[in-house]
Amino acid sequence: MQREPSIRIVVQAEDFDPGQEEALLHDGDLHIGGSAAFVGRVRADGDDLLALTLEHYPGMTEKSLQALAEQAAERWQLSGVTVIHRIGRLLPGERIVLVLTASAHRQAALTACEFLIDALKTDAPFWKCEERTRGKHWVEAKAGDNNARQRWANHE
């Protein structure tokens, strides 16, 4: 009765289409009641941001996203998880990341989506380098992201 959750992890330079991914994740599984998605975009933080460059750790990045997706799928009994993260140089307004979760029940899909975007920000090896009018610099990790991650730790 219960299918194995379908997990799709992609790290790519190209943009993605959240609607197409929703359709792909659904893919004729009629027991999916809904899906939750988070799409992150490059925010024009401070108005002088020219671009972001995303670096990753090929191999480890995909493995860590796969592990997080499997953990979420088990914890919230998801039908499927899609995580797409872009790398390379991105301009303000461009999409960076998609987290998509499908479940029979909306609460599970929404909570798992929130867990995954929080966990990705602290556990997956990606680094952002900002190009601003006054030069380039590597973004420092935010305490807030660690706090958001910590919320989920009690039940792991």
Added chain:
Amino acid sequence: MQREPSIRIVVQAEDFDPGQEEALLHDGDLHIGGSAAFVGRVRADGDDLLALTLEHYPGMTEKSLQALAEQAAERWQLSGVTVIHRIGRLLPGERIVLVLTASAHRQAALTACEFLIDALKTDAPFWKCEERTRGKHWVEAKAGDNNARQRWANHE
């Protein structure tokens, strides 16, 4: 600095494209850091569901969705909200509803999205009629939906 939140409420028989709606909501507002979406689909509940027919109260339905969207936009300082709800006869697997929220901050977008789908299920005048192999019947309201709605009431 802070734009008025853009609110888009649609009640229609036609399907929608969640990716296109995400792009439309973003629409060059470079201060949006992310958007959260919930897409509800007709679930093949019990394996003998042939179709769902969605009835609404023209006028009041749109007004109540608009009021919920405005409430969420204010409470979570959203950049934009899109709610699309389909009406008429829908088959298992078809999309029924989209709730999409955009914000500078991911937590606000995700929480507001969850609020809106919970609130829509108890406050917006839509009714589902199921066609099963053994006949048609109107879906009864679920206590769980009222409980989910109640979670948000303390802060209203």
Added chain:
Amino acid sequence: MSTLHLRYFARLRERFGRDAEPLGIPAVPYTVADVIALLVARGGIWADELGGPRVFRVAVDQEMAQLDTPVHDGAEVAIFPPVTGG
């Protein structure tokens, strides 16, 4: 006399065999509870659906209403089951 525009939706629309009807009420202060009492007095399915333990909702001029919500001449009064959208 004042006139209300009654509307019915979903299961109640089917049970009552109509989606709308005008309803004459006395030109005195009148509430949702009075309207319901007038309909229950029709007996049969009306008493069954609106006079017993079955749960229903009322909106006046497209806003959710309570039993003590006043109704005015020309008001749109909608009666329907608890909603099940989304």
Added chain:
Amino acid sequence: MSTLHLRYFARLRERFGRDAEPLGIPAVPYTVADVIALLVARGGIWADELGGPRVFRVAVDQEMAQLDTPVHDGAEVAIFPPVTGG
């Protein structure tokens, strides 16, 4: 002697002027802490980045590691700043 494959990412890759290098270590039980001590002993930016209060992370064979995580001959040991994706 054993050999480790060191990898550096992001700010540390730029600071150290390289994205990878082999590192010879004695063929005895060895931990992440020993590897860091070996690099800090190079002085300059190595001591500055890895020997002071600056925060960094280490992965061994693409799994997050702690200071007491053992490293084996041929291990891939990556050193990088706290992550900032998403």
